Amino acid sequence: MxxxxxxxxxxxxxxxxxxxxxxxxxxxxxxxxxxxxxxxxxxxxxxxxxxxxxxxxxxxxxxxxxxxxxxxxxxxxxxxxxxxxxxxxxxxxxxxxxxxxxxxxxxxxxxxxxxxxxxxxxxxxxxxxxxxxxxxxxxxxxxxxxxxxxxxxxxxxxxxxxxxLLTSDLAGHGARTPISVYALFENARRAREGKDRASYALEMGRLFAPFTQVAHGNPHAMSQEVYSAEDLATVTGPNRLTSDPFPRRMVAxxxxxxxxxxxxxxxxxxxxxxxxxxxxxxxxxxxxxxxxxxxxxxxxxxxxxxxxxxxxxxxxxxxxxxxxxxxxxxxxxxxxxxxxxxxxxxxxxxxxxxxxxxxxxxxxxxxxxxxxxxxxxxxxxxxxxxxxxxxxxxxxxxxxxxxxxxxxxxxxxxxxxxxxxxxxxxxGWAAPVLDQTHVGEAAVETYTIDYAGPAPRGVVVARTPAGARIIAMTPPDDTAVVGEMIATDPLGRRAILAPGEGGKVLVSGFAG
Missing domain, CATH: 3.40.47.10 (Thiolase/Chalcone synthase)
Incomplete structure (x- = not known):
């Protein structure tokens, strides 16, 4: 032609x-x-x-x-x-x-x-x-x-x-890096899929295990080790949690x-x-x-x-x-x-x-x-x-x-x-209302726990009873709340929110 x-x-x-x-x-x-x-x-x-x-x-x-x-x-x-x-x-x-x-x-x-x-x-x-x-x-x-x-x-x-690309509402509450923001997206999908932490980790592992086989045959790949879905999903010392739900081998x-x-x-x-x-x-x-x-x-x-x-x-x-x-x-x-x-x-x-x-x-x-x-x-x-x-x-x-x-x-x-x-x-798509003044209970939409610092820190995105979105964080000087997030899945629960210093919204606990 x-x-x-x-x-x-x-x-x-x-x-x-x-x-x-x-x-x-x-x-x-x-x-x-x-x-x-x-x-x-x-x-x-x-x-x-x-x-x-x-x-x-x-x-x-x-x-x-x-x-x-x-x-x-x-x-x-x-x-x-x-x-x-x-x-x-x-x-x-x-x-x-x-x-x-x-x-x-x-x-x-x-x-x-x-x-x-x-x-x-x-x-x-x-x-x-x-x-x-x-x-x-x-x-x-x-x-x-x-x-x-x-x-x-x-x-x-x-x-x-x-x-x-990113607003102060998220960044100011601790979700400012790609890994923490993508973790919010990932847990939002887990909520949509109705899966618990273990089953979703295995789903992520099943997605990426075939990728490791392709990398194994690529002379320019930085890692050529082949992993099973279970290898990728299981948290170990070398495969530590970074930001929930990501073990290290699940991220770029x-x-x-x-x-x-x-x-x-x-x-x-x-x-x-x-x-x-x-x-x-x-x-x-x-x-x-x-x-x-x-x-x-x-x-x-x-x-x-x-x-x-x-x-x-x-x-x-x-x-x-x-x-x-x-x-x-x-x-x-x-x-x-x-x-x-x-x-x-x-x-x-x-x-x-x-x-x-x-x-x-x-x-x-x-x-x-x-x-x-x-x-x-x-x-x-x-x-x-x-x-x-x-x-x-x-x-x-x-x-x-x-x-x-x-x-x-x-x-x-x-x-x-x-x-x-x-x-x-x-x-032109409609955006949700953002209400950073709400106090009291709000349904958890998604969350992450950042393990990068000296102590774990939690970020929560929730919906108020009126349907507005609100961003919150665990108190920096109180490990009990983030400990509860680690022990009990926050998805499907209601966060109890209170005002903090500098316009921050803090998670004081969970209900439901």
Whole structure:
């Protein structure tokens, strides 16, 4: 068939990684890991001087520079994308540093597919990396490195993009980290499912046990050990509770040294560069949306914006769930996967599998860049199965941002997609009333117990008799209440709430 010359195609993907216990470990910096991945992507395209043809490099932020005032322990380049460019012999006209969030890699692919289709961009390289494991390893030995670089040059820094992700109501009561907020989502789902702690832990284990088998065969995975559902569900010393209901092996593994890159251009440019057509993979459809803040969601066990994005991407691509052959669903925590499966009717044990990498807890949660690895592996798998269709779902924030891509080697003209109408619908959804003045009993909607500090701390989300939502915490100087939460499941009970200092709402006990 005749394909429009401006149709965007992915022509190269690359990954780089190192484990601190592996032979040849070199303690590479994030820029070095990213450059190694970029070189691998150029080589993967199987053509000539592609580096010199790159006119845009868009980079993902490392975790250590993902917040205001952040200071990388070993320093960093002042222009990360151009630091990578210098290492691969590229001199792009435009360098970009993307906003924070795991949706970033897929969002960039969606963005530059449109830029290439419109003729605005010729060749785009998307790249990212993390060296969190190396930083912790060296710091633990009292060693340091100097990874600072004064590169200068043009840079479009898009900022952090964290506005509106989390409100003070949750953060002020102790739910301010991803693990504690996702724990609230997870226990809300457990409440919806009507399961006790033990049976739900096993359900999470059954979801993630197949992921460990995929990671076992992935040379870039940070953990290649295979675990059973029971292994993952059972709390032990090495598999300690982090925030109820998550044992350590159920959460994203941030100790990773990994880089990944994706190279994209048009059909016309791919031919000019001499890229063989068996390297080409097409983006059939996509979507990018932003969810309401957690307290503005009617049901904390769900993120309907995420599943709406998946449905919209499938609509653009003209496919159904049954037509998709390969999946990679973002898996920072079980709820991120359950959320998609529950709404779409996708079985957690679907024989097609739900990850191509092994997932964030086992392959590695390479900061904001995990899905760049998912896209890279997806491209390789689709090349090995000509005509198959693959879906990548990328999540950022607190189930806050979701970007989707549908891919295939089967040639198809690019169909531009606009997520603004869908976003307008999401923005118009009704939000629950928040009442932080209520005193007395309130039905527990969800909760978590954070075990990270010197003593466990509880956070409770409840509904007042009038139906308003209220956020509360256990008293910092009273371990009896959190002890009761540990001993007796708070779900299905009524929390007794009282005012505390600084506008806080405290849980003084439980009834029912």
């Amino acid at each position: 005749s394909i429009n010359d401006n149709t965007p195609v992915i022509i190269g993907v690359g990954e780089a990684s190192e484990r601190i216990d592996a032979p040849g470990y070199a303690a590479l910096s994030p820029a070095a890991l990213a450059a190694a991945a970029a070189k691998a992507a150029i080589e993967d395209a199987g053509a000539g001087d592609i580096a010199g043809q790159i006119d845009v490099i868009a980079a993902i932020r490392q975790f250590e520079v993902s917040g205001p005032g952040a200071k990388p322990p070993f320093g960093a380049a002042d222009n990360f994308p151009r630091s990578v460019a210098a290492r691969i012999g590229a001199d792009p006209r435009h360098a970009i540093l993307e906003v924070v969030g795991g949706q970033g890699p897929q969002h960039l692919v969606n963005e530059f597919a449109h830029a290439i289709a419109s003729g605005e961009t010729g060749v785009a390289l998307m790249v990212g990396s993390e060296a969190i494991s190396t930083v912790r390893h060296l710091a633990g030995k009292g060693e340091s490195r100097d990874w600072s670089e004064a590169i200068g040059g043009q840079l479009e820094d898009r900022g952090y993009g964290m506005e509106g 593994r941030d100790q990773a040294n990994q880089g990944a890159a994706v190279l994209m251009t048009s059909v016309r440019k791919a031919r000019e560069l001499g890229v063989p057509e068996d390297r080409w993979v097409y983006l059939w459809g996509g979507a990018d949306v932003k969810e309401r803040t957690p307290v503005q969601r009617q049901d904390l066990s769900k993120s309907p914006a995420s599943t709406a994005a998946v449905r919209r991407a499938m609509e653009v691509a003209g496919v159904s769930l049954a037509d998709i052959d390969v999946f990679d669903l973002y898996s920072c925590f079980p709820i991120a996967v359950f959320n998609i499966c529950d709404d779409l009717g996708l079985a957690p044990d679907d024989p097609r599998g739900l990850t191509v990498t092994g997932g964030l807890p086992f392959f590695g949660g390479a900061g904001n860049n995990y899905s760049m690895h998912a896209i890279a592996e997806m491209i390789r798998r689709l090349r090995a199965r000509p005509g198959a269709v693959g879906l990548v779902g990328a999540n950022g924030g607190f189930l806050s941002k979701y970007s989707v891509g549908l891919y295939s080697t089967q040639a198809r003209d690019f169909q531009p997609f606009d997520s603004k109408p869908l976003q307008a619908q999401i923005d």
